[in-house]
Amino acid sequence: MGKSVNPDLAKARSQATFDPANLTNYLYGGPEKLRRKRYLPAFVFKELCTEMSLTDLCLIFLGLLTHVSDYLGLTLSIENMAAKEYKEEGFKSTDDMSREEAYEESMRRAVYTNKRVLQLNLQDQEEQYYFREIFVPGANPFALHYVMFKDAINTQGTEDQIQKWLPLAETYAVTGTYAQTELGHGTFLRGLETTAEYDVQREEFILNTPTITSSKFWPGALGKTANVAILNAKLITKGRNCGMQSFWVPLRHLETHQPLPGITVGDIGPKFGYHTSDNGFLQLNRVRIPRENMLMRYSKVLQDGTFVPPENDRLVYVPMTQFRFVVIGRSGWTLAKAVTVATRYSAVRRQSEITPGGGEVQILDFQTQQHKLFTQIASAYAMIIAAKAAKDLYDSAFSKMEKGNLEDLPMLHALTSSMKAFNTWEMATGVEQCRMACGGHGYLLASGIPQMYTDMVSACTYEGENTVMCLQAARFLNKCQEAANKGERLPQLTRFLQTSRLNISSSLDQDVDLNDIIAAYEFRAATVISEANARLNAGLAMGKSQSEAWNYASQLLVKAALAFSHWFTVRALIENMRGAGFDNSTETLLLQLAKLYALDGMLRYSGDFRKVG
Numbered sequence: 001m002g003k004s005v006n007p008d009l010a011k012a013r014s015q016a017t018f019d020p021a022n023l024t025n026y027l028y029g030g031p032e033k034l035r036r037k038r039y040l041p042a043f044v045f046k047e048l049c050t051e052m053s054l055t056d057l058c059l060i061f062l063g064l065l066t067h068v069s070d071y072l073g074l075t076l077s078i079e080n081m082a083a084k085e086y087k088e089e090g091f092k093s094t095d096d097m098s099r100e101e102a103y104e105e106s107m108r109r110a111v112y113t114n115k116r117v118l119q120l121n122l123q124d125q126e127e128q129y130y131f132r133e134i135f136v137p138g139a140n141p142f143a144l145h146y147v148m149f150k151d152a153i154n155t156q157g158t159e160d161q162i163q164k165w166l167p168l169a170e171t172y173a174v175t176g177t178y179a180q181t182e183l184g185h186g187t188f189l190r191g192l193e194t195t196a197e198y199d200v201q202r203e204e205f206i207l208n209t210p211t212i213t214s215s216k217f218w219p220g221a222l223g224k225t226a227n228v229a230i231l232n233a234k235l236i237t238k239g240r241n242c243g244m245q246s247f248w249v250p251l252r253h254l255e256t257h258q259p260l261p262g263i264t265v266g267d268i269g270p271k272f273g274y275h276t277s278d279n280g281f282l283q284l285n286r287v288r289i290p291r292e293n294m295l296m297r298y299s300k301v302l303q304d305g306t307f308v309p310p311e312n313d314r315l316v317y318v319p320m321t322q323f324r325f326v327v328i329g330r331s332g333w334t335l336a337k338a339v340t341v342a343t344r345y346s347a348v349r350r351q352s353e354i355t356p357g358g359g360e361v362q363i364l365d366f367q368t369q370q371h372k373l374f375t376q377i378a379s380a381y382a383m384i385i386a387a388k389a390a391k392d393l394y395d396s397a398f399s400k401m402e403k404g405n406l407e408d409l410p411m412l413h414a415l416t417s418s419m420k421a422f423n424t425w426e427m428a429t430g431v432e433q434c435r436m437a438c439g440g441h442g443y444l445l446a447s448g449i450p451q452m453y454t455d456m457v458s459a460c461t462y463e464g465e466n467t468v469m470c471l472q473a474a475r476f477l478n479k480c481q482e483a484a485n486k487g488e489r490l491p492q493l494t495r496f497l498q499t500s501r502l503n504i505s506s507s508l509d510q511d512v513d514l515n516d517i518i519a520a521y522e523f524r525a526a527t528v529i530s531e532a533n534a535r536l537n538a539g540l541a542m543g544k545s546q547s548e549a550w551n552y553a554s555q556l557l558v559k560a561a562l563a564f565s566h567w568f569t570v571r572a573l574i575e576n577m578r579g580a581g582f583d584n585s586t587e588t589l590l591l592q593l594a595k596l597y598a599l600d601g602m603l604r605y606s607g608d609f610r611k612v613g
């Protein structure tokens with residue numbers, strides 16, 4: 001049977017004032033999704049831990065889960081147990097391995113999970129993710145294949161191309177990557193130098209990286225794993241530059257895995273984290289691919305070389321927007337993991353006395369420790385719930401886009417850009433706070449928190465560097481402010497720019513009203529966005545050009561995007577906690593958590609809130 005639980009931990013869990021099952025079901029999308037999430041790893045452990053019966057395993061997991069979920073309704077213990085079993089059963093920890101060995105160990109596990117996902121016919125992406133994460137807790141060498149490579153085929157390919165290529169990806173007949181960033185350019189996509197020149201005689205594209213700075217640099221799986229890339233390059237046909245387009249580019253021989261003629265690929269070397277992802281470089285020396293290899297859902301090149309432009313040249317960016325949503329959600333769950341580890345540690349770690357002679361206390365009894373952790377528990381809930389709210393907006397907008405209605409694309413780009421920046425920055429700060437809350441043991445790789453940080457902090461950079469993403473969102477917010485200044489109709493999401501007023505009814509001697517909290521965050525966002533717009537216009541009034549005035553106001557514009565995201569998060573948290581149909585004790589607790597999150601945010605950004613009164 002399961003191992004005994006630390007008495008301090010058991011006592012802390014027994015004091016829960018709510019039923020964790022309600023919360024766990026809510027976080028995982030309902031009892032059926034949760035059942036599946038619990039079943040999958042247990043099913044696989046049966047394969048790996050022959051001496052334990054499946055019943056034993058489920059009882060252990062259910063026992064562990066019931067307790068761990070006291071805090072966040074998460075199922076982390078499975079991971080710790082899985083790691084232990086794998087170490088005993090032949091899956092060794094990669095902590096003590098070289099980068100090469102760690103990559104090979106992760107590849108071994110990833111290939112195992114790829115096979116099992118197919119054999120178990122796991123269709124749902126979340127289920128695939130849960131299943132894989134247990135076996136490959138760090139960076140998965142196939143991450144780009146699972147997400148951006150397949151998403152690009154699905155969103156940029158024609159129906160014929162999807163029919164041809166997607167089955168190859170789903171069955172791992174090919175392993176893919178998404179190659180866009182170059183040594184010289186990651187953010188400024190119009191600066192990408194890789195060319196795809198159309199040869200009308202042979203109806204082929206000639207791919208070339210003409211300079212060292214045009215070398216593709218960073219794409220995951222490029223170093224060793226991938227044998228095909230969805231590669232973004234500047235299309236040149238009939239002597240005209242037609243902008244960035246996507247191409248299916250074979251990289252390595254499907255049998256020998258050796259680079260194909262004209263292809264130079266390799267690994268970019270050690271990184272801050274993400275050690276088990278083989279980020280690589282790629283140089284193309286006039287490599288030819290057939291015309292049919294350009295992903296032509298939105299833009300086309302006809303046989304005679306005629307370029308048919310897309311209805312909207314931003315549609316080529318959809319895979320990035322899609323993946324930003326994944327990153328927004330992952331940030332909340334990463335912080336949830338870190339704060340669960342730190343909170344459990346704080347329940348079992350006894351250090352120092354509160355009352356002299358009273359004996360050493362659980363560090364969770366120190367108010368400072370509670371502040372460190374409870375604010376991060378609240379932040380994790382806020383990010384996970386705001387990500388669900390943003391995804392609902394995304395799904396409705398994306399279904400309109402698929403029918404050709406692109407009116408929500410600017411709002412979607414602004415929302416994904418600002419939320420990706422806000423969530424990843426908040427996650428990075430929060431995970432580091434959790435790590436330090438564990439004292440020396442937080443510095444041990446065995447705690448699991450350092451790798452969570454070094455792997456996920458890269459999300460502040462990839463998928464659009466955060467500052468740049470805030471400025472992208474600020475383009476949209478500034479346009480809305482200009483429209484508000486003229487009394488024009490605004491998109492639903494930014495109508496608060498015209499309606500927000502600061503009529504707070506709460507007084508300091510009473511419990512704060514949740515509607516006042518939403519109003520305060522809304523008013524703060526409206527004020528910061530309006531201030532950024534005023535500074536931009538002041539720059540123009542000083543005779544600066546539009547781009548110089550933009551740069552002159554850019555620090556405030558970044559703040560405006562973050563204030564907008566903070567408001568979106570607080571509103572989503574409070575409205576979802578009130579509307580989720582929880583029993584009274586759970587709802588009371590969650591609204592308390594929402595207040596903690598919002599009031600902590602006011603303290604952290606007290607300058608903004610004081611300024612708006």
Ligand SMILES: CCCCCCCCCC/C=C\CCCCCCC/C=C/C(=O)SCCNC(=O)CCNC(=O)[C@H](O)C(C)(C)COP(=O)(O)OP(=O)(O)OC[C@H]1O[C@@H](n2cnc3c(N)ncnc32)[C@H](O)[C@@H]1OP(=O)(O)O
Pocket residue numbers: 125126129143144146147148178180181186187188189190220314317318320321326329330333409410413461462463464465468472475476
């Ligand atoms: C627990 C639940 C789990 C659930 C299961 C999920 C499974 C998950 C599994 C895996 C998860 C995690 C594993 C992690 C693996 C990740 C590995 C890392 C992968 C990383 C990949 C990359 O980094 S790919 C490269 C990314 N690069 C970028 O993002 C480049 C950023 N730069 C740009 O986008 C552009 O250069 C920029 C927008 C900054 C500038 O564009 P530009 O055209 O030069 O100039 P502008 O004038 O600013 O823009 C022109 C107008 O276009 C509009 N616009 C720009 N971009 C977009 C867009 N994307 N969509 C829509 N519109 C856009 C812009 O707003 C302007 O319009 P306006 O009207 O003139 O304002």
Ligand SMILES: Cc1cc2nc3c(=O)[nH]c(=O)nc-3n(C[C@H](O)[C@H](O)[C@H](O)COP(=O)(O)OP(=O)(O)OC[C@H]3O[C@@H](n4cnc5c(N)ncnc54)[C@H](O)[C@@H]3O)c2cc1C
Pocket residue numbers: 144178179180181184185186187188217218219220274279458461462463464465466467468471
């Ligand atoms: C772990 C990891 C995995 C990755 N995986 C992939 C992948 O699979 N495929 C892929 O194609 N790419 C990948 N990338 C690359 C990633 O997309 C780029 O690093 C990212 O887009 C940032 O571009 P950059 O590195 O050129 O930084 P830069 O854009 O050069 O940023 C450097 C600094 O310049 C500032 N800056 C740049 N432009 C502006 C501006 N307009 N206004 C104000 N400040 C600005 C930034 O804020 C930042 O502070 C990955 C990166 C990492 C770290």
